[in-house]
Amino acid sequence: EPEVTQTPSHQVTQMGQEVILRCVPISNHLYFYWYRQILGQKVEFLVSFYNNEISEKSEIFDDQFSVERPDGSNFTLKIRSTKLEDSAMYFCASRRFSYGYTFGSGTRLTVV
C-alpha cells in the first residue's frame, strides 16, 4: 500500500535554529498538508497546499513557517527560528480527492 514518507523521524534542535522537515507524499495525490500534535493532544492543522501554492494556513503557521514542493515529489516544512513551544510531532498528510487522508509516520521535533 502506498505510504507517505517523512524524514527525519526525530530531530533535536537548539532554540533559534532553523529546521526543515521533509515529506514524500503519495505520488498521485493532489492535496498536501502539515499537521502537528503536541504530546497527548489533538491533531492540529498547520497548512494545506494544492497546485503548488498554499490553500490555507492556520494561526499557528506564522512568518516563521514556510512550505515548499521544490521538485514535484518532496514537500517540506521549514521553521526558521525554532521556539521551545514548537516541540511537537509533525505529520505530513496527502490525499487524492474527497476521501481519507494518508498520514506519514511523523517527525518528532524537540527544541532545547
Added chain:
Amino acid sequence: GQQVMQIPQYQHVQEGEDFTTYCNSSTTLSNIQWYKQRPGGHPVFLIQLVKSGEVKKQKRLTFQFGEAKKNSSLHITATQTTDVGTYFCAGPRGIQGAQKLVFGQGTRLTINP
C-alpha cells in the same frame, strides 16, 4: 470557527467489553472521518461517512453519522487488546477541494487484558 468535540476523553475497559466514542460538530458536516492512532504512531484513516443517518460496519466496529450530519459515533463490540489507541473523528472545513480536516480531541482507549 467550526469545533469538533469528542467524549469521553479517556475510556478504560476490560477486554471483551464494548466501547463507544461520540463526536459532535458545531456545524453541519459534508462528511465525517474516523482515524485511529496507536500509541507512538500516526493517525490511520478508518472510514468516511457521507450520508445522513449512515451506518457502516468494519468487523467489530460500527460507525454512525447522525441525521442532522452534526454528530457521529464509533462503537467497538467485544474489545481486543489490538483496539488500544486513540480514536479521532474529523470533519472537513473549507471550500471543496482545498478542505482541511478539523480533528476532535480524541478518545484514548486502554484495555485491561
